[in-house]
Amino acid sequence: xxxxxxxxxxxxxxxxxxxxxxxxxxxxxxxxxxxxxxxxxxxxxxxxxxxxxxxxxxxxxxxxxxxxxxxxxxxxxxxxxxxxxxxxxxxxxxxxxxxxxxxxxxxxxxxxxxxxxxxxxxxxxxxxxxxxxxxxxxxxxxxxxxxxxxxxxxxxxxxxxxxxxxxxxxxxxxxxxxxxxxxxxxxxxxxxxxxxxxxxxxxxxxxxxxxxxxxxxxxxxxxxxxxxxxxxxxxxxxxxxxxxxxxxxxxxxxxxxxxxxxxxxxxxxxxxxxxxxxxxxxxxxxxxxxxxxxxxxxxxxxxxxxxxxxxxxxxxxxxxxxxxxxxxxxxxxxxxxxxxxxxxxxxxxxxxxxxxxxxxxxxxxxxxxxxxxxxxxxxxxxxxxxxxxxxxxxxxxxxxxxxxxxxxxxxxxxxxxxxxxxxxxxxxxxxxxxxxxxxxxxxxxxxxxxxxxxx
Amino acid sequence: xxxxxxxxxxxxxxxxxxxxxxxxxxxxxxxxxxxxxxxxxxxxxxxxxxxxxxxxxxxxxxxxxxxxxxxxxxxxxxxxxxxxxxxxxxxxxxxxxxxxxxxxxxxxxxxxxxxxxxxxxxxxxxxxxxxxxxxxxxxxxxxxxxxxxxxxxxxxxxxxxxxxxxxxxxxxxxxxxxxxxxxxxxxxxxxxxxxxxxxxxxxxxxxxxxxxxxxxxxxxxxxxxxxxxxxxxxxxxxxxxxxxxxxxxxxxxxxxxxxxxxxxxxxxxxxxxxxxxxxxxxxxxxxxxxxxxxxxxxxxxxxxxxxxxxxxxxxxxxxxxxxxxxxxxxxxxxxxxxxxxxxxxxxxxxxxxxxxxxxxxxxxxxxxxxxxxxxxxxxxxxxxxxxxxxxxxxxxxxxxxxxxxxxxxxxxxxxxxxxxxxxxxxxxxxx
Numbered sequence: 001x002x003x004x005x006x007x008x009x010x011x012x013x014x015x016x017x018x019x020x021x022x023x024x025x026x027x028x029x030x031x032x033x034x035x036x037x038x039x040x041x042x043x044x045x046x047x048x049x050x051x052x053x054x055x056x057x058x059x060x061x062x063x064x065x066x067x068x069x070x071x072x073x074x075x076x077x078x079x080x081x082x083x084x085x086x087x088x089x090x091x092x093x094x095x096x097x098x099x100x101x102x103x104x105x106x107x108x109x110x111x112x113x114x115x116x117x118x119x120x121x122x123x124x125x126x127x128x129x130x131x132x133x134x135x136x137x138x139x140x141x142x143x144x145x146x147x148x149x150x151x152x153x154x155x156x157x158x159x160x161x162x163x164x165x166x167x168x169x170x171x172x173x174x175x176x177x178x179x180x181x182x183x184x185x186x187x188x189x190x191x192x193x194x195x196x197x198x199x200x201x202x203x204x205x206x207x208x209x210x211x212x213x214x215x216x217x218x219x220x221x222x223x224x225x226x227x228x229x230x231x232x233x234x235x236x237x238x239x240x241x242x243x244x245x246x247x248x249x250x251x252x253x254x255x256x257x258x259x260x261x262x263x264x265x266x267x268x269x270x271x272x273x274x275x276x277x278x279x280x281x282x283x284x285x286x287x288x289x290x291x292x293x294x295x296x297x298x299x300x301x302x303x304x305x306x307x308x309x310x311x312x313x314x315x316x317x318x319x320x321x322x323x324x325x326x327x328x329x330x331x332x333x334x335x336x337x338x339x340x341x342x343x344x345x346x347x348x349x350x351x352x353x354x355x356x357x358x359x360x361x362x363x364x365x366x367x368x369x370x371x372x373x374x375x376x377x378x379x380x381x382x383x384x385x386x387x388x389x390x391x392x393x394x395x396x397x398x399x400x401x402x403x404x405x406x407x408x409x410x411x412x413x414x415x416x417x418x419x420x421x422x423x424x425x426x427x428x429x430x431x432x433x434x435x436x437x438x439x440x441x442x443x444x445x446x447x448x449x450x451x452x453x454x455x
Numbered sequence: 456x457x458x459x460x461x462x463x464x465x466x467x468x469x470x471x472x473x474x475x476x477x478x479x480x481x482x483x484x485x486x487x488x489x490x491x492x493x494x495x496x497x498x499x500x501x502x503x504x505x506x507x508x509x510x511x512x513x514x515x516x517x518x519x520x521x522x523x524x525x526x527x528x529x530x531x532x533x534x535x536x537x538x539x540x541x542x543x544x545x546x547x548x549x550x551x552x553x554x555x556x557x558x559x560x561x562x563x564x565x566x567x568x569x570x571x572x573x574x575x576x577x578x579x580x581x582x583x584x585x586x587x588x589x590x591x592x593x594x595x596x597x598x599x600x601x602x603x604x605x606x607x608x609x610x611x612x613x614x615x616x617x618x619x620x621x622x623x624x625x626x627x628x629x630x631x632x633x634x635x636x637x638x639x640x641x642x643x644x645x646x647x648x649x650x651x652x653x654x655x656x657x658x659x660x661x662x663x664x665x666x667x668x669x670x671x672x673x674x675x676x677x678x679x680x681x682x683x684x685x686x687x688x689x690x691x692x693x694x695x696x697x698x699x700x701x702x703x704x705x706x707x708x709x710x711x712x713x714x715x716x717x718x719x720x721x722x723x724x725x726x727x728x729x730x731x732x733x734x735x736x737x738x739x740x741x742x743x744x745x746x747x748x749x750x751x752x753x754x755x756x757x758x759x760x761x762x763x764x765x766x767x768x769x770x771x772x773x774x775x776x777x778x779x780x781x782x783x784x785x786x787x788x789x790x791x792x793x794x795x796x797x798x799x800x801x802x803x804x805x806x807x808x809x810x811x812x813x814x815x816x817x818x819x820x821x822x823x824x825x826x827x828x829x830x831x832x833x834x835x836x837x838x839x840x841x842x843x844x845x846x847x848x849x850x851x852x853x854x855x856x857x858x859x860x861x862x863x864x865x866x867x868x869x870x871x872x873x874x875x876x877x878x879x880x881x882x883x884x885x886x
Contacts, residue, residue, distance in 0.1 A: 032525075039523040042848050045806030046822065067523045106803040107849060 006251055006344045006373040007275040012297025018268045021295035025186035025321075026090070026116070034120040038067035041112045044103055049114060052101035054427065055082035055435045059098055063117055074121035076132050081438075083133075083157045084150050086126055086196045087179045088431045089119035090187050093284070095317045097431070126195055135205040136163030141448040144169065144227040146214050149177020151233030151420025151433035151440075153200055158441025160205035164448060167227070169212035175201075177235060177420075179430060181260040184288040186295070215387025220395055224415060228451070229444045232388075232403065232411070233420040233437060236381035242280065246338045247377075251345035255279065255289040255378035262292060274373030277301040278348050280335055281378030283313030283428075289376045290327040301327045302370055306334040306353050306361060313428075336367060338375070347371040383422055399424035408443035409436050417444055457762035458769050459755065461495065461736040463713050464628040464653035466586045468495035468559035468736065471726065471770060472754050475717055475738035476500050476563035476589060476632070479748070481537055483547035487554070492748035493755055496559025497551075498656075498738060501536035501591045502544055504566040504576060509538045514678030518665035520691065530689035530741045531665045533676065535597045536565050541579070549583040561630065565591040565603050568613055570620050577625040587627045590617060592643070593634035593659020595686050605659070608634035611646035618650025630715060633657040633699075635692075640699040641706050648712045655703065656715035656738060658696045660686025689741040693719025697732055701781045704733025721750075723757035730770060731777040785877040792864045792871045793839035793855040795819070795832045801852035804828055808843035808853060816842050835865040 013021070029037060041063040049059045058077050065074035078085040094100070094115040102111035125132060141164045145152045148170035156166045174180050179193040201208065212218050214234055223230045239254045241247055251274075265271050273296040279286050282305035294301045305312055308331050309319060319329060332353050339347035348370055351363040388396045388403070397404040397412035402424040405411055409419045419426075419436025426432045461471035473496035474480045474489050481500040489497060503509055511534055520529035537544055552560045562585045566572040580588060591598075592608030599605040607613045614631065621629045631647035633640060635658040647655050662684050666675045674682025696718025703709045716734030720726055721742040729737050742750055767773045797808065797820075809830050812820040819836035820843060823829050832843075839855055847853045858864060860872030877883050 036524040042805045042807065044804075045810035046828070047806070048804065048828070103803040103805045 005342070006346065008272045008373055009275070009297075010272045011269045012273065012275075013269070015269055017297075022185045022189065022268060022292075024189040025184075028123060029113070029116050029120050034066055034117060037113050037117055038063050040104065041067075042103060048101035048103060049098040049112075052097045053081075054097070054429065054432045055088075055438065057081045057085070057098075057118070059114055062121055063112065063114070066117055066121055071121050071124040072130060072132070075125040075130075078118055078122055079125070079132060082431065082434050083154055083200055083438075084179070084196055084430060084434050085118055086122040086199075087150075087188060087193055088434065089115050089122060090192065091179070091183055092429065092431050093315045093318065096315050126192075126199055131199075131202055133157070133161055133203045135160045135203050138165070138205075139163040139448065139452065141165065141228045141452070142167065142226075143229045143231065143444060143448075144223040145231045145233065146218070146223070147171075147177065147233035147235060147420065147422075148175035148197075148208065148210075149233055149235055149420055149433065150179060150430045151423075151437040152177070152231065153197065154434040154437025155231045155233065155417070155419065155441045155444070156206050156437075157200050157203055158438055159444060160203050162441070162445040163205070164228075164445070165205055165207070167207045167209065169214070169218050169223075170208065170210045171213040171234075173210055175208065175210070177233075177433075181263055182256055182285070183263075184259070184292055185263055186292075187288075213387070219390075220388060220416070221390050224413075228415070228448055230416045231409075231437070231440050231444065232416065232418040232422060233433065234387075234422050236421050237384035238382040239377055240379045240382055242335050242338075242377060242379065244335055244338055246340055246345075249338060249340050249345050250343055251373065252338065252375045252377065255281070255285050255376040256381060258376065259285070259289060259292065262296075268296060271296060273298050275299045276370075276372050277374050277376065278370050278372040279303045279376045279378055280348070281305065281376075281380070282307070282311065283378060283380065284318060286376075286378035287314045287318045287322045287327075289378055291322050291325045293374070293376075294325050294327055298374075303327060303329045304333050304335070304348070304350055304370070305329065305331050308332060333368070334361075334363065336363070339369060339371075345372060345375050348375055381421065402426075405436075407439070409440035410443060415447075457759045457767060459495075459759060459762075461770055463559075463715055463735045464587060464630060466496070466559045466561065466628055469557055470495035470755050470758075471730065471736035472496075472751050473498060473559060473561075473715070473736060473738045474743060474748075475740040476561075476591065477740040477744075478532070478534060479740060479743050482539065482544075483551055486547075486551050489743075489748045489751075490551075490555045490558050493751045494558070494748065495736075496561065496586075498561045498563050498589050499544070499548055499585070501563040501565045501594070502541060502576070502580070503536050504572050505541045508540055509535045511535055511538050512678050515676035518676040518685065519689075520665065527689060527741070527745045529665075529687060529691035530744070531663055531676075531685040531687045532660070533596050533678075533683055533685040536563075536591070536594070541576075545579055545583050548580075548585055552584040552586075559587075560585050561587040561589050563589045563591050563632070565594065565598060568602055568607055568617060573617065573620045574624050577621060577627075581625055581627055585627065587630060587653070588621065588625065589630040589632050589656060590621060591632055591659070592617075593632045593636075593657075595634060595636055595660055595662040596684055605634040605636050605662075608632075608643055608659070609637055611642050614643045614646040615650035618647050618652050622651040628653040630654045630656050632659055632717075634659045635695060635699055635718075636662050640702055641709070644703045644706070644712065645708050648709055652712065654713040654715060654735070656717055657699055657703070658692070658718045660688045661692055661695065663687035688718065689745075690719045690721055693725060697729065700729060700734055701732045701778065704775060704778045705781055723754045723761065726754060727758060727761060727773070728777075730774045732781065733775045733778050735770075735774065788874050788876060789880055790871065790873045790875045792858040794834050794837045794858060795839065795841075795843050795853055796856045797830055797832055797843075797853050798851070799831075801849050802830060803849055803852075804830070805848060806830060807846045807848065811842050811846045816840060837866065 043060045062074040062077040098114045099111035145168045176193040279290045333350035336351040337349040352366045403418040417440040420433035459470040476498040516534045594604030631652040716729030717738040726737045809820045858871045
């Protein structure tokens with residue numbers, strides 16, 4: 001390999017290191033640990049943690065049930081509100097949601113470990129195959145769900161429980177959406193996303209068709225014709241651009257796509273990774289790609305974010321996690337130029353940034369460069385609107401580039417609901433997508449029941 | 456530095472902490488370790504009459520109530536009196552007293568309710584050099600079915616009779632250990648005094664079934680599928696024991712009868728409370744069984760530091776000082792008014808005070824103010840019941856504030872102040 005070539009290599013680590021590096025980053029609580037932690041819950045009245053949970057899980061109740069040895073009841077409390085409670089227990093930024101609201105933070109700066117307790121209860125029913133839900137009596141109504149991610153599956157489950165026949169159309173080969181394809185492997189070790197999907201589908205009344213992309217194998221007008229209602233939870237198909245030249249040069253990657261490759265690679269020692277990595281962005285995806293490339297053996301991984309630590313989409317806990325994994329985070333700089341050599345990226349030139357008197361981000365004109373064998377874009381995703389058009393005219397109203405929905409997750413088009421990342425106004429979190437799907441299912445059921453009543 | 460020397464019924468010990476007659480005090484090995492750790496005295500586990508040794512179960516002897524995080528708050532046993540030969544025990548008692556002359560060594564006894572049985576054993580004990588005897592009239596299981604232990608303690612005539620025999624046939628001080636499994640503790644206490652007891656000790660364990668195993672549907676601890684009631688003790692019984700100690704301490708007929716306080720004593724604080732309510736010393740078992748003998752270190756040092764802080768030079772300076780303040784309900788001042796008050800700086804917003812008051816008491820705590828979560832006492836509804844103080848997880852966040860004399864209670868509209876108890880109250884029909 002010539003010295004000028006990017007240093008990309010598989011098997012940077014000893015074979016046994018991969019299993020260790022990608023194993024569960026936060027192992028499950030033991031029975032005893034769970035009891036001790038459960039006892040810390042004060043069983044608040046009108047608890048702030050419930051308010052802070054996008055799905056409104058009755059947290060003090062489920063924790064009390066753990067303490068009292070009623071794990072099945074505990075899991076029911078969780079899954080009734082959030083059918084993807086097992087994955088959410090692992091991936092939710094609890095420090096800014098339920099745990100951030102825990103009153104224990106006030107006197108002792110240490111919240112009850114709600115996420116870990118939620119995992120304890122939900123794992124129990126998943127591990128023992130205890131089905132807590134059943135499909136409703138058939139209503140004869142049919143609903144199409146586009147996208148088998150958290151929003152779509154949550155909606156499908158809710159509808160199936162109401163007795164509607166649901167068909168899920170998924171573009172990829174597996175269900176689970178970003179749980180399966182877009183989250184760091186060590187957060188969801190042990191095939192938990194697929195086990196959760198299996199648990200969810202076991203309720204019955206849900207047919208699944210994979211390899212079905214909206215705008216290709218299926219179209220919105222056709223689904224509207226063939227089904228009584230349609231829910232769109234298709235996620236976001238494109239990534240933001242850096243706004244610099246040569247963005248398509250070899251070595252510049254979309255972080256989401258690369259995480260997808262990593263997640264679907266059986267033997268991680270076969271995955272080539274650079275020696276020097278630059279990640280541009282400040283959200284969870286930036287943390288996940290940076291930390292995972294470090295754990296694949298990259299030597300020098302730097303996240304560069306254009307504003308300060310408080311502005312990052314990734315929580316302070318996530319930032320610390322990257323840092324203890326040896327990732328360097330540099331703030332207040334934005335990419336100004338990609339450095340290339342022989343058709344491959346060789347580094348990134350950054351310009352320092354600052355805020356003007358009204359808080360607008362400005363370049364200072366000063367610059368520095370970082371050498372890189374791989375550059376990852378983790379600066380957010382975009383909705384691809386084409387599949388929502390019909391012969392050039394838009395079928396659905398958008399809002400800031402995403403599908404406009406109301407509080408019941410109804411779109412501007414009758415009979416069509418939407419939720420998850422493709423819908424406007426969300427939090428871009430699994431838990432928020434689940435809530436979208438749940439609310440849409442309630443609204444769709446109401447709509448279908450009314451339609452039935454009117455014959 | 457405060458002097459912790461305690462003298463009960465003429466028996467002196469360097470501190471008031473004795474190990475109660477129980478499994479920790481069954482043999483020389485344990486007692487040597489206890490004295491090395493600093494215990495002031497020991498009541499040797501109950502000896503029975505000479506003959507074939509007592510037989511214990513070989514299944515579980517103990518059961519417990521745990522908190523969720525496995526703290527033991529209640530404990531129970533179905534063990535009997537010592538199951539070692541009488542001569543072995545007597546030999547070890549003699550040796551221990553010789554090795555530890557400054558510590559109190561009392562021997563617990565339980566033999567059949569016959570004069571000859573007591574007459575036979577008393578000289579043997581006296582011969583060991585032990586400082587005194589304690590009559591086990593309290594054990595509620597196993598031995599009581601054979602007419603001993605609580606079966607004696609529950610019949611005042613027997614208490615008096617056996618106490619008298621012991622005083623007659625021994626020159627050792629006699630401590631009578633009372634069972635709480637009676638309706639009125641004063642009856643056996645007065646009987647002991649009538650029989651000439653030098654002191655009483657209480658409480659022995661409370662008859663109890665600890666739990667039922669929900670898999671086997673048998674009482675726990677279960678021995679080969681069956682469970683028997685046992686004797687309950689530990690933290691949970693402390694209030695029951697305190698009350699019984701206080702009843703005897705304030706009883707004019709029991710005046711002058713020293714008390715050794717037993718029941719749920721875990722810490723120097725517990726000990727100080729028992730002594731303030733009339734006990735001359737205390738006996739401990741469960742706390743040692745769950746944590747080892749080393750706990751006495753904090754008991755000694757904590758009590759001494761507290762006494763120094765309060766200016767008590769000797770135990771007598773605070774012993775029984777709470778007794779005159781222990782009265783019956785009818786003597787409480789009905790014109791005394793308090794209101795709960797929440798320190799908003801300490802409040803963590805858990806809302807437990809609100810829901811407790813709202814659901815089960817007087818609807819006297821708000822849940823919001825100006826549309827925001829906020830917990831505040833409504834004086835016009837608050838009866839000062841203390842429930843919110845009890846349920847609040849933050850120490851000193853909710854306190855009771857005394858309304859000043861002359862002010863008006865917004866709940867009743869009445870002027871606060873003065874003293875009027877039930878015996879003086881106009882609503883009392885039998886006044």
